[in-house]
Amino acid sequence: MIYLWAIATIVVFLLLKKLLTPITSPLANPLLWSMSFFILLFSLSSLDYQQYKQANQLFIWLLEPAVVAFAIPLFNQVKQIKQQVAAILISCSAGVVVAMGSGLAVAYAFTSDKHLLLSLLPKSVTSPIAMAIANQTGGLAALSAAVVIAVGLLGALGGFTLLKWCNITNPQAQGLAMGCSAHAIGTAKAIETGKEEGAFSSLALVISGILTAILAPVFAWIIQGL
């Protein structure tokens, strides 16, 4: 019986996907509207969210093997990657420093709560890395996880549109930008968009995840000194 909630996720998602496909706006995103549907449902009714959560563990569990499967599109583009190793590494390093630096600077304009600043630090990397970093630096892992999801959605929704507006049309550049800013949720979007975008986004997710884990302690040290 409880697995009805897992079926509900599939049905709602596929239905919304079908309904939204003819609409070209980036806001016509089936992920956004499916999750909004369930959030509203559980906020407005007395239905038990814990049952939904338990039934849908299967999907959350499938995310880990899906990340391992990024190796396949990556291998598919290995020639293109080898040609641009230096440019990829430089762009991702710049992205990682800018992600933590700009996030910290803006948040510091609003708050000087160190726990909050530390929790926001790993917002652009995939949630297991973000939570590990938060635990290590003294942030709140749950808050980091929540912000990571919000940032990923934001990137998946508006990333490609923003890049096109700003004349960033190279599919490799678009992919790298998505992976650096919006981790796995952005990469899922990039894989839907195209082969090159998907592979370069997977690559950026890995590189920026590892670099963030290495550099976060430096930024945490800066926060402690503020």
Add this chain to the structure above:
Amino acid sequence: MMKISSTFTNFLKSAAIILIFLYLGKGITAISGLPIPGAIFGLLLLFLALNLRFIRYHTMLPASSFLLSNMTLFFVPVGVGLLQYGALLSQHWLAITASSVLSTVVVLLVVGHCYQRLTK
């Protein structure tokens, strides 16, 4: 009938390989104690195995295309999970929203421009 059963076997084979690499990766995380998730090490190891022709690209297609083409669906319950953090998020919503939005925009543009300029 033969065709269906061999398709299914191919799917299972590729799924098993992905899981083996996932658990190898988790082993590395556990032993090294690094803050890098097992799935990332698993990805790197599988990428290496493909490059060394230790595993063939076509062997991996059935399960990987299933996982990757449905990944957005898998994120739905993750997104619904934001429900649990409503209080935490709304307490600091201004700082969180401002830094998330501005920083995401800046990262997208810096990485995109940087790569596009370097590869021109």
